[in-house]
Amino acid sequence: MSSRVDVQNSAEEKLQTADRISQDLDRVTIRFAGDSGDGMQLTGMRFTESAAQIGNDLATFPDYPAEIRAPAGTLPGVSGFQIQFSTNEVYTPGDEPDVLVAMNPAALKSNLGDLPHGGTIMVNEDAFTANYLRLAGYDENPLDDGSLNEWRLIRVPITRLTLAAVEEVGLKKSLAERCKNFFTLGLVFFLYQRDTDQTKKWIDNKFGFNLDVARANKLALQAGYNIADTLEVFQTLYRIPKAELSPGLYRGINGNLAVSLGLVAAARKAGLDLFYGSYPITPASEILHELSGMLSDGIKTFQAEDEIAAIGATIGAAFGGALAVTGTSGPGIALKSEAMGLATMVELPLVIINVQRGGPSTGLPTKTEQADLLQVLYGRNGESPIPVLAATTPADCFNMTYEASRLALKYMTPVVLLTDGYLANGTEPWRIPNEDELPEINIKFAKSEDYQDRRFAPYERDENLSRPWAIPGTPGLEHRVGGLEKDLLMGRVSYDPDNHQQMVETRAAKIAGMAKDFPPLEVNGPDNADLLILGWGGTTGAITSAGEQLRAKGYSVANCTLRYLNPLPNDLCEVLERYKQVLIPELNLGQLKLLIRAHCLIDPIGLNKVTGKPIKIQEVVDKAITVVERPESVDEQETDKGAQP
Amino acid sequence: MTATQAVQKPELTRKDFVSDAEVRWCPGCGDFSILAQVQKCMPKIGVPRENIVFISGIGCSSRFPYYMDTYGFHSIHGRAMTLASGLKASRPELSVWVITGDGDGLSIGGNHFLHTLRRNMDINIIMFNNRIYGLTKGQYSPTSEQGKRTKSSPMGSISYPINPVRAAIASEATWVGRSVDIDTKHLSSMIMAMASHSGASFLEVYQDCKIFNAGAFSHLTDKTVRDDRLLYLEPDQPMLFGKEKQYAIDIKTHRPMILDMERSRMDSKDLMKYDASDPTLAYMISNLDYPKFPVPVGVFVDIERASYSDLLEGITNEAKEKAEGPDDLRTLLAGNNTWSIE
Ligand code: SF4
Numbered sequence: 001m002s003s004r005v006d007v008q009n010s011a012e013e014k015l016q017t018a019d020r021i022s023q024d025l026d027r028v029t030i031r032f033a034g035d036s037g038d039g040m041q042l043t044g045m046r047f048t049e050s051a052a053q054i055g056n057d058l059a060t061f062p063d064y065p066a067e068i069r070a071p072a073g074t075l076p077g078v079s080g081f082q083i084q085f086s087t088n089e090v091y092t093p094g095d096e097p098d099v100l101v102a103m104n105p106a107a108l109k110s111n112l113g114d115l116p117h118g119g120t121i122m123v124n125e126d127a128f129t130a131n132y133l134r135l136a137g138y139d140e141n142p143l144d145d146g147s148l149n150e151w152r153l154i155r156v157p158i159t160r161l162t163l164a165a166v167e168e169v170g171l172k173k174s175l176a177e178r179c180k181n182f183f184t185l186g187l188v189f190f191l192y193q194r195d196t197d198q199t200k201k202w203i204d205n206k207f208g209f210n211l212d213v214a215r216a217n218k219l220a221l222q223a224g225y226n227i228a229d230t231l232e233v234f235q236t237l238y239r240i241p242k243a244e245l246s247p248g249l250y251r252g253i254n255g256n257l258a259v260s261l262g263l264v265a266a267a268r269k270a271g272l273d274l275f276y277g278s279y280p281i282t283p284a285s286e287i288l289h290e291l292s293g294m295l296s297d298g299i300k301t302f303q304a305e306d307e308i309a310a311i312g313a314t315i316g317a318a319f320g321g322a323l324a325v326t327g328t329s330g331p332g333i334a335l336k337s338e339a340m341g342l343a344t345m346v347e348l349p350l351v352i353i354n355v356q357r358g359g360p361s362t363g364l365p366t367k368t369e370q371a372d373l374l375q376v377l378y379g380r381n382g383e384s385p386i387p388v389l390a391a392t393t394p395a396d397c398f399n400m401t402y403e404a405s406r407l408a409l410k411y412m413t414p415v416v417l418l419t420d421g422y423l424a425n426g427t428e429p430w431r432i433p434n435e436d437e438l439p440e441i442n443i444k445f446a447k448s449e450d451y452q453d454r455r456f457a458p459y460e461r462d463e464n465l466s467r468p469w470a471i472p473g474t475p476g477l478e479h480r481v482g483g484l485e486k487d488l489l490m491g492r493v494s495y496d497p498d499n500h501q502q503m504v505e506t507r508a509a510k511i512a513g514m515a516k517d518f519p520p521l522e523v524n525g526p527d528n529a530d531l532l533i534l535g536w537g538g539t540t541g542a543i544t545s546a547g548e549q550l551r552a553k554g555y556s557v558a559n560c561t562l563r564y565l566n567p568l569p570n571d572l573c574e575v576l577e578r579y580k581q582v583l584i585p586e587l588n589l590g591q592l593k594l595l596i597r598a599h600c601l602i603d604p605i606g607l608n609k610v611t612g613k614p615i616k617i618q619e620v621v622d623k624a625i626t627v628v629e630r631p632e633s634v635d636e637q638e639t640d641k642g643a644q645p
Numbered sequence: 646m647t648a649t650q651a652v653q654k655p656e657l658t659r660k661d662f663v664s665d666a667e668v669r670w671c672p673g674c675g676d677f678s679i680l681a682q683v684q685k686c687m688p689k690i691g692v693p694r695e696n697i698v699f700i701s702g703i704g705c706s707s708r709f710p711y712y713m714d715t716y717g718f719h720s721i722h723g724r725a726m727t728l729a730s731g732l733k734a735s736r737p738e739l740s741v742w743v744i745t746g747d748g749d750g751l752s753i754g755g756n757h758f759l760h761t762l763r764r765n766m767d768i769n770i771i772m773f774n775n776r777i778y779g780l781t782k783g784q785y786s787p788t789s790e791q792g793k794r795t796k797s798s799p800m801g802s803i804s805y806p807i808n809p810v811r812a813a814i815a816s817e818a819t820w821v822g823r824s825v826d827i828d829t830k831h832l833s834s835m836i837m838a839m840a841s842h843s844g845a846s847f848l849e850v851y852q853d854c855k856i857f858n859a860g861a862f863s864h865l866t867d868k869t870v871r872d873d874r875l876l877y878l879e880p881d882q883p884m885l886f887g888k889e890k891q892y893a894i895d896i897k898t899h900r901p902m903i904l905d906m907e908r909s910r911m912d913s914k915d916l917m918k919y920d921a922s923d924p925t926l927a928y929m930i931s932n933l934d935y936p937k938f939p940v941p942v943g944v945f946v947d948i949e950r951a952s953y954s955d956l957l958e959g960i961t962n963e964a965k966e967k968a969e970g971p972d973d974l975r976t977l978l979a980g981n982n983t984w985s986i987e
Contacts, residue, residue, distance in 0.1 A: 053984050251983045261978050268974045275735045294977065295964040300957070302734055304727065305760035312720070312727025312757075316700070317735040319718055319728070324735075342721050432983065435974045472716040472732075472739050475695040480664070480711050482719025483703075492666060493711065 021236045022193075027086035028240055029094030030188065033111045034103030035072050036065055036079040039181035043101075044081025045427075046185055046202065050194040051085040052252050052429050055242030058085040059394075059541065060427045061093035061614065066282070066366045073127075073135040078110045087241045091393070091541035093426060095616040101184060103127060103158070105136035117150040122187065124180065126159035154233050158183055165223030166216040175213065179220035186224020192238050196221055246431060253430035255397040255423035256283070259327070259353055260290035262401025265433075267298060267323040270409055270441040275317035275324045277302040277310040279332065282365040283421045284355040287327045307335035311352070315339060318348040319481070321445060321471035323405055327353035330372045331362065333379070341380045343414040344507065346481040347459075347467050350414035351404050352376075352386075355424045356537075358612045367612030368421035370537050371588035373595075376416045377566055383504045385511040387411070388566040390418040392540035395430040397423055400563060406441050411514055412466040418565070420587075422538040422614045446470035446477055458491035465510035515567040521575050525551055525558030530628045532579035533559040534604065536592055539585050539615045546620035554631035557624060562592070573600035581627055583607060585620050657688040664714040675826035675852035676705060676773060680712055682833045683742075683771075687715070690840040692740040699742045700729045702749040705780050706773035706852070709744040723754030726761040729768045730953075737954040740840070741768040747788040748778050751807055755787075762816035765844040767952040771836075772809055772847070773826075775854035776861045783857035795857075810931045810945055813847040814924055820846035821927065821946040825866045826853060831877070831942065838944060844952040865940050874935055878943030883916035884930070886939045894933070896926075901933060921947040 030047070034040040041062050051058050063080040070077035084094035099120045102108035104127035115121065128141055142148055143155055162180040163173070182203070189196055200218050207214035228234045253261070267274035278288045278301070292301045300322075304310035311326045318324035328336065333354050343350045356372045358364025376388050387407060391400040397419050408415040446456065446468040456477045459467050470477040479491060487494035488503055523532070524547050535543040540561040547559030558579065562569070576582055576596070584593045585607035593606045607623045609615050662684040670676045687697060697715040701707035703722035710717030720728050725743045733741045750758050750772045761768070777795070778784040784797040788809065792801040813821045820842040824835040832850065839846035851862040865874045872888045884894035885906075893904045893916050904911055920926055927945040934940060951959075970976050 049982070055986055245986050247986050249979060249983050249985050251980055264977055265974060268977075273735060275731065277731055295961055296968065296972070297961060297965070300735060300961075302731060304730075305756055308724060309727040309730070309757055309760065312724040313731025313734065315720070316718075316728035316731030316733075319698075319716075320732045320736040320739070322735045324731070338721055339724065346718075431986075432975065432978050472698050472736065473695055475693070478695060478715050478717075480666075480713075480717035480719065482711070482717075483721050484719065 020234075022239055023236055024239050024241060026088060026240070027084060027090065027094075028099065028192070028238065029082060029084040029097045030099045030101065031080055031082040031097035031111060031114070032101045032184075033078055033080040033107035034181075035107070036067070036069055036077050037072060038079070038103045039178065040079050040081050040103065043181045043185045044083060046199050047188060047194075048083050048085075048252060048427060049202070050189065050198060051083065051240075052250065053198055054194070055245065056085040056087065056240055057090050057243035057245060058083055058428060059090050059093045060084075061422060062425045064366055066364070071135075073104055073106055073132045075106050075110050075136060078107050080107070080111060085240055087243050089243065091544045092614070092617060095618050099188075101188065103180070103184070105132050105138055105142070108142065109136045109138065115151065118152070120152045120154065121148060122154040122156065122184075124158035124184070125155040126157045156187065156227075161223065161227060162220050166219050169212050169216040169219065171212055171216050176216060179216050182217045183220040183224035186221045186226075187228045189221075190225045190228035190237070191234055192240065196225055245429065248431040250429045250431050252427050253395055253398070254286075254425055254427045255391065255394040255419050256286035256355065256425070257290055258391075258395055258397035258430065259401045259417070259419065260287050260294075262398040263291070263323070263325055263351070263405065264294065264299060265398070265438055266402045266405030266441060269435070269438055270323060270405070270443050272321065272323040272409075272443060273297075274299045275302065275314065275322040276300070276327065277304055277313040277317065277324070278327050279304050279307045279310045281307070281329050281332050283357055283424045284327045284329050284332070284353065286424070287353065287355075307332040308339060311336040311339040311343075311350075314350060315343055315346075315348060318343070318350050319346075319471070321469070323351070323409065324349070325351040325353065325405075327355065329355050329357045329365075330359045330375065333372060333375060337380045340386060340414055341382065341384045342483045344380075344384045344386060345483050345485075347412045347507075348414075348481075349408040349412055349469070351401070351408050352414055352416045353401070354416060354418050356418060356420040358610070364612040366421065368538065368614055369587045369610060369612065370418075370420055370539065371591065371610065372418065373536075373565060373588065373591040376418065377595075383508060385508050386566065387413060387415045387511055387514055388418060388564075389415065390537040390563055390565055391423055392537060392561050392563060394423050394426045394428050398430065402438065403563075406439060407514060407517065409441055409443060410466065410517075411464055411510060412469060413511065418537055420538045444469070446474065448474055448476045451476060455490075457489045459486060459489050461506070461510075465506060465513060512567050515564070515570045518564050518569050520571055521560055521562075521569055523558050523560045523575060524548070526556065527558075528578050529558045530556040530580045531558070531583055531624060532576065532581070533557065533583045533585065533620065533624060534562065534576070534592075534596070535559070535585055536562040536565060539587060542615045542617045542620055543585060545617040546624065549617065549621055550624055554633040555625070555628055556631070557628060565592070565595070568595070568599055573602075576600050576602055581605060583624060583627060585609070585615055585623070587615060657694060659684045659688065661694060662687045662714050664712055666711045668712050669708065670705060671856050673853075673855040674705070675775065675850075675854070676709070678826045678829060679771070679773060679832065679850055679852065680709065682829055682836060684713065686833050686836040686840065687713075689837065690740065696738060697740045697742070698729075698732060699744060700725045700732070701744040702746075702754060703780070704746040704749045704778075705775075705854070706744055706746040707749060723749055723752070724757065725749070726754060726757040726766075726768070726770065730761055730764070730766050733766055733768050733954065734957060737767070737958070743768055743770040745770060745772050746779075747772065747774045747776060747809065748786045751787045751809060751812065758812070759816045762813055762818040762845050762847060764953045765817070765819055765950055767844055767954045768846075769839050769842075770845070770847045772849050773852040774809055774849050775852045775858055776806075777854050777858035779854045779857050808931065809847075809849040811928065813849075814928050814931060814946055818847050818946060819844040819948040819950045820944070822847070822944045823849045823851070823942045825851045825862065825875070825942060827866060828871075828942075835944070842947065843955075844950055865935055874939050876933065876939040876941040878919050878921075878930070878941050878945065880921055880944065880947070881918050883913050884919050884941075885913065885916075894930070894938070896929065899929075901929060901938065903938065921945065924948070
């Protein structure tokens with residue numbers, strides 16, 4: 001089915017809104033795709049905000065090229081933004097879109113494969129010129145050759161309508177054309193009955209410095225909305241009623257922002273200054289940007305000359321008594337590993353954020369992967385145990401960053417937090433916690449008074465095997481630390497063989513002992529079942545949804561996620577043993593699987609994907625049903641209840 | 646102690662800066678002399694001992710912090726300046742010292758050398774230059790002269806050396822000096838001068854490695870030749886050298902030249918005076934090398950320029966003034982785009 005919008009006559013075709021059919025849907029997934037210069041990220045984010053304001057639960061995922069501006073109209077230049085919004089809880093941005101908004105032929109071509117038959121395609125017909133078709137590798141115009149018959153095609157001359165709408169402002173044509181993303185947003189707003197006011201306010205804020213541009217964007221937005229109102233193809237409108245989220249004050253948050261705020265919160269609760277030393281690297285730089293924008297007496301950032309300097313400065317700040325943090329991605333971790341060993345040796349608290357991306361080497365900078373797990377666990381010389389935590393959703397990045405900071409400070413150790421490109425850039429609504437909801441972080445710096453009658457011993461240990469933190473400026477506690485092995489109490493350089501054995505074992509025991517702080521594993525689903533789907537990090541959302549779907553169909557399946565990867569939780573093996581089989585989906589070739597096999601002596605099944613894309617719910621479901629018995633109740637024709645607009 | 650008793654802190658002496666660690670350099674190593682001068686100077690720099698921190702990398706010189714009874718950090722190869730930068734940025738009230746060597750500071754740590762200096766990070770860097778890798782047993786270093794035969798250059802090194810002072814000037818350092826391990830008086834005057842400089846200070850010390858590069862500088866620094874072969878730079882003074890200060894360096898048509906005071910019948914009043922606030926002049930003078938010229942020591946560069954700490958404080962205050970709303974955690978977490986769910 002194809003519908004065409006005529007520029008001239010569109011105004012006369014106005015339908016009465018009352019004539020339209022309004023349909024309630026549980027959930028919808030929209031993907032906006034265009035040239036990286038088309039402003040699709042911005043369009044997606046504005047739509048996200050409106051969905052959030054209405055009270056939908058949602059998750060988003062931007063997918064953008066590594067090049068800042070690849071040549072216009074080409075396949076590598078396509079930038080996409082996907083949002084799933086729902087009246088129920090959502091855990092992922094959606095496996096596949098119900099609606100694809102394609103601003104040019106390249107955007108159509110590179111995304112069509114993900115759109116199930118029957119889905120809706122909205123295109124900017126004006127961009128389907130001979131030149132753009134050629135750049136995208138189309139011999140024939142797909143809008144005309146019938147190749148899109150399996151989908152519901154809505155053709156809108158977006159460029160021309162936008163130009164007409166903003167003509168009165170008198171902008172240069174190139175500037176006027178840029179407003180087409182807001183025009184498009186207006187169309188989509190109408191389809192889902194969203195209000196444009198909030199976005200207009202946002203435009204005023206954002207473009208207030210240039211009143212003409214602000215006005216043009218608002219005109220385009222309204223024009224898109226109004227024109228949609230005149231079109232027959234928009235006869236059915238969709239309502240996605242608000243979700244039941246717990247009451248409170250919310251903001252939209254992505255993983256990188258959540259990490260930044262988690263650090264700020266931990267520093268405040270601990271009463272420490274926050275020091276963030278970092279070197280620009282995709283996809284972690286945003287943390288540096290966020291924190292730099294929050295500069296204050298208690299929040300300092302340091303853009304170092306390289307990755308090594310970034311962690312070196314951080315270790316210096318930790319020696320001085322700050323909550324010291326460095327953030328990077330896999331290649332940066334490789335450079336920092338010697339210094340991570342130093343932090344382990346001197347036993348200073350440090351938080352190391354690794355926003356994982358596709359590797360090895362430079363790999364896929366803007367794509368996601370979970371292949372640094374073994375790197376952060378083992379990628380150092382000597383016996384160098386470092387605790388490793390992983391966040392599971394964008395908002396969970398706040399919790400786990402806070403937890404990483406708490407543990408680093410309590411146990412006087414570097415701690416690695418793994419997030420990934422998917423979590424870093426994906427957004428979801430986040431309920432802003434009150435200060436008293438956050439766990440206490442108690443800091444006890446060593447004080448001069450405590451050592452009136454005895455010498456300060458830098459490597460004396462408390463019940464957690466943590467050593468004291470004596471910071472410069474404390475009279476009488478002057479002491480030296482360093483990367484050489486040291487004697488087990490006074491910290492003097494020691495090459496004594498037995499001392500080394502004991503120090504290596506003590507450092508290992510300290511980290512292993514942290515597991516006593518971890519909460520028991522949470523399993524969704526039955527305590528005993530045929531299958532446990534076990535995940536960690538960014539695949540958690542897909543695994544949770546897959547578990548729910550499988551159980552709804554009667555499969556004997558539970559699911560569980562690991563937030564603590566080193567040390568592993570004390571109850572892990574006992575939990576795993578309750579299930580006949582364990583399936584581990586991960587975006588690598590089986591790194592957690594290897595750990596579980598070594599740690600619990602069981603043999604999990606892997607589901608391993610390394611395409612640079614997040615794992616889909618359906619992929620987990622498909623794999624799971626190959627290993628568990630099909631319950632009799634399952635009707636193979638049954639489909640997911642998410643409806644197609 | 647009762648409250649009425651004034652807490653009289655005893656004056657500290659050199660001994661208070663001597664740690665209980667056994668010093669493990671080779672007998673006769675130039676490092677001993679530098680350690681002694683630093684320990685002598687520390688009580689005089691006007692900073693409480695607990696606010697002094699020594700940070701080093703790896704190499705013979707980098708054992709230094711263990712021997713100082715201050716806060717100390719023996720870090721990893723080449724990275725001392727990064728730790729010092731982070732510490733100073735977060736604790737500006739501390740007096741932070743970096744001890745490094747020619748290999749540690751200019752080879753593996755070369756990048757940090759450049760950036761620490763250009764940022765004018767308010768730390769004091771002393772580079773022990775012995776023109777050799779000592780701790781790894783004698784390979785040529787970035788300051789080794791071309792043609793140097795070592796275990797890793799049996800045919801003679803084919804690498805051109807780098808001059809630490811010139812590298813520091815090129816890195817926009819605001820205080821650059823050079824001294825000699827055995828010239829204790831000069832060395833301590835340099836240490837005191839760098840301690841009082843606000844911003845990054847860099848001191849190269851010619852240091853004799855008795856074992857792997859013995860006498861690398863003795864053709865310049867031996868008492869018998871020192872007067873003729875070293876040029877002691879003095880601020881705003883003519884550049885005189887020789888036992889009787891009978892020679893002078895002057896610059897004519899952009900080229901330094903040696904004047905014989907007697908033969909040229911010059912009055913020292915008419916000679917060009919050294920100006921440490923002029924990096925161009927400093928760079929030109931730092932090019933002087935033996936045997937054509939005497940080798941300059943002393944303060945090459947001394948410039949007033951806001952330090953990293955000053956600037957950080959400035960933008961922090963500016964940010965505080967601009968900040969809206971209360972400074973409580975919840976406001977920070979909320980940002981300015983929220984919605985409520987009842
Ligand atoms: S090897 Fe050379 S520099 Fe090192 S301690 Fe011995 S004499 Fe000193």
